[in-house]
Amino acid sequence: MTAMAAEQPVVEIRDIHKRFGNLEVLKGVDFSVSEKEVVCLIGRSGSGKSTLLRCINLRTSTPTGQRSGCAFSSSTSSPT
Numbered sequence: 001m002t003a004m005a006a007e008q009p010v011v012e013i014r015d016i017h018k019r020f021g022n023l024e025v026l027k028g029v030d031f032s033v034s035e036k037e038v039v040c041l042i043g044r045s046g047s048g049k050s051t052l053l054r055c056i057n058l059r060t061s062t063p064t065g066q067r068s069g070c071a072f073s074s075s076t077s078s079p080t
Helices: 049-056
Strands: 011-020 023-033 064-069 073-076
Touching (some): 011 049, 023 049
Antiparallel strands (some): 011 064, 064 073
């Protein structure tokens, strides 16, 4: 019996924050998705599901956080 090598996630999200004015819609979101894994985003209207997807696929800027995956890698931070 051989040990399986640790799989690299195809999408990895670390500490994503997103604000619209005073409203913080994403507050330190972390997760990863492995190859062939299925993930569902479930939540009430206005809870940030679409905003998170737009941050993952780089359709919106993220003030802070890290994104990495098979086609991209990005790390952003707030201005000091």
